[in-house]
Amino acid sequence: MMKKLIKIVALLCFFFFCYHIFKIHQDVRQVYTYQSLVKQILAENDSSENEELVLAMIYTETKGKSADVMQSSESISGISNSINDSEESIRKGIEYLNQNLEYANEKGVDKWTAIQAYNFGQGYIDYVARHGKKHTTELAREYSKTVVAPSLGNKNGQTYMNYHPIALLNGGKLYVNGGNIYYAQLVNFNLQLIKLMQVI
16 A cells, blocks of 8 residues: 555656646746847847846746746836847847946946846946955845845845745845845856757
8 A cells, every 4th residue: 555655646746747847848938939139139239148147037036927028017017027029138138237247347346246237227236346246146145134024115135935946055034125036046057957858
C-alpha cells in the first residue's frame, strides 16, 4: 500500500514538473515573439549586444503577456500600464535601460546595479557607487527599506512574503512599496532560463 502511494505521489510530481516545464517553454516562446522588434530598436540605439538581456527583462516583467511588456510606464510616468503599445514599451524600456547602463559606467559600478535600478530608479546607482560599487542583495534590501519604501508611504518597514524560489532562498520578504529587492537576480536567472529553453 505504501509503495503504491509513493508511486502515485512520484507520478503526480512528475506530471507537475512536466506541466511547469511546458508552461515555461510557452512563456519563453511568447517572449521571443518580440525578438525582431527588440533587435530593431537596439540597432537604432547602437546596443545590439543587449538583445538577450532585454528579452530576459521582458520575461521578468510580464512574460510578454501585457501591452506594456517592459512595464516602462512606471519609469516614464510613474503610473502602471499607462503605455498600451508593445513597441513603445520596448522602446522606452531600452532607452531607460541604456541610460542606466551609461550612468552606471560613469559611476564605476557593475551592470547588475544598472539592471536593479530599472526597478528601483536611477538613485540606486548613486547609492551603490557610495557603498562598494557592486550590487548585492544586502544593499538592495537596505535601499528598498530606507529609500524606496518610505518615499512611497511605507515609513514603518512593513513587509510581505514573495514566494519565488530566488526570494525564498534570500529570506523571501519584500518591503511594501519598496520595489523588488531580487529584481537583478531574477533577470539573471531568467536570462539563463530562456537560453536553456531555446536549446530544449
